[in-house]
Amino acid sequence: MITPLQPGDKVAIIATARKIDREAVEQAIQVLQEWGLEVEVGPTVGAKYGVFAGHDALRLQDLQQALDRPDIKAIICARGGYGTTRILDQVDFSRFQQQPKWVVGFSDITSLLCHIHSLGIESIHGIMPLLFPSGTDKALDSLRRVLFGEEVYYEVGPHPFNRSGTGQGQLIGGNLALLHNVSGTRSDFTTKGKILFLEDVDEYLYNIDRMMVHLSRAGKLRDLAGLIIGHFSDMKDNADPFGKTVYEIIAEHTAKYNYPVCYGFPTGHEPDNLALVCGREAKLEVSELGVNLAYTLNSNKA
Known part of the structure; x- marks a missing residue:
């Protein structure tokens, strides 16, 4: 503890x-x-x-x-x-x-x-x-x-890409490129029953798609309790456009699942980067009215 x-x-x-x-x-x-x-x-x-x-x-x-x-x-x-x-x-x-x-x-x-x-x-x-x-x-x-x-409790406004629902589990996640990079190493992470959060910066759209494909093939998107999409800042495209925005890419790779998903959560490479406790039990509620994320900070459930 x-x-x-x-x-x-x-x-x-x-x-x-x-x-x-x-x-x-x-x-x-x-x-x-x-x-x-x-x-x-x-x-x-x-x-x-x-x-x-x-x-x-x-x-x-x-x-x-x-x-x-x-x-x-x-x-x-x-x-x-x-x-x-x-x-x-x-x-x-x-x-x-x-x-x-x-x-x-x-x-x-x-x-x-x-x-x-x-x-x-x-x-x-x-x-x-x-x-x-x-x-x-x-x-x-x-x-x-x-x-x-x-105690910390976060409220975030609605987003058109959000998928409503409620999920509870440990928070885990961070920079998409690094989550991809640690896969298969001693630092690898499991996602079953957890709330995964993702953010990134200065990546090409095709590479975001490639990393999401990898997470999907590795089974890390399958059994989530919820998914939080943070800031994806300064995304880049090739001269021959990829054809989808970063949120459209993520929505495509998570469309077959039923857990709640929220977009535009303030975490990542922007000034409004809220502190998230990795390994802490959390409850994610996504509705048409917005997003609530709460956990008991003195629980230290790891």
């Missing part, structure tokens, strides 16, 4: 993927301090090795120490990009399993969240320090509420 944060707790900001300057996390440090937290910035923040926040060994060491140290109560990944999967199989999660703590991130960090989910531990898909300056107040407050164990 993950203990909610308390004022005075220490949290670590580390970079497991793409490089990031120290100046880019200063506003996040200030916000976290305003929440009453002590902030420690790892050596990967400001480190550079090609596109990465330091070489693999440094990023592995920074993540490992943050997982192992009992005085660090939460790990907040500074940004996404690419690089987390390069070190994931070398991480020792044994101490983390004995004393779980919040791990926060999205985008490339989806792979780490999936791995944590496979261990039966919750994690937070939410806004990262690089994006604190552009994040909405609602996105930032949702992260704070989850970290400190406060």
